[in-house]
Amino acid sequence: MADTAGRVRELEFDLETVLATARERDDRCLLRGAGRTEFHRRLRADVRLDGGPGPRLGGRCKGGQQDQALGRSRGGFSTKIHLKTDFSGLPLAFVLTGGEAGDSPQFETLLDLGPDVRPRAAVTDKGYDSKRNRAAARVRGIAPIIPYKANAKKRPVFFPKALYRTRARIEQTFGKLKRFKRIALRCEKTKASFAAFVPLALAFILIKSVHTA
Structure with a gap:
């Protein structure tokens, strides 16, 4: 059991290192909400890498029935x-x-x-x-x-x-x-x-x- 706990602890450290590197490289710009102000919270194992819900890519363009011959x-x-x-x-x-x-x-x-x-x-x-x-x-x-x-x-x-x-x-x-x-x-x-x-x-x-x- 001690050996298993030690391996889990090593994996946790490795995950924190990867997330920290992704944060430094600003890889989160490739995800949803790119280009907007993000709230940098403390990184955890279940971090979602976004600042909250947002529209899909290109979702800022308004839709509707305008100019659709309706x-x-x-x-x-x-x-x-x-x-x-x-x-x-x-x-x-x-x-x-x-x-x-x-x-x-x-x-x-x-x-x-x-x-x-x-x-x-x-x-x-x-x-x-x-x-x-x-x-x-x-x-x-x-x-x-x-x-x-x-x-x-x-x-x-x-x-x-x-x-x-x-x-x-x-x-x-x-x-x-x-x-x-x-x-x-x-x-x-x-x-x-x-x-x-x-x-x-x-x-x-x-x-x-x-x-x-």
């Missing part, structure tokens, strides 16, 4: 996809915003996105009804096929209803897009991840449409 609307906490298609309903470009964002402010952005081809007409729903959007389309040489709201003043007598019916094709494209669970439920946490899955789903829709045409 917002609360009537339908709940969601993301809105503003989609641009051609006359056949094939996807060309899209913009992501929070669910509370309106459609009208994204009109000019959608006009400038996609292939470098100037369309002859822009067919939208009433959500894009505004004088600014119509003027922006005409400046680009595009005929705005945008219905007027019921409370709009000075509504024109003629409206191309036959051409407006083709808007159903983009609604059908949206219906196909919502079949993808990761898109319909916004399973991705960040905007970058979600923006990567949306074109992938649109590519599947485009490939299937080309092969079945």
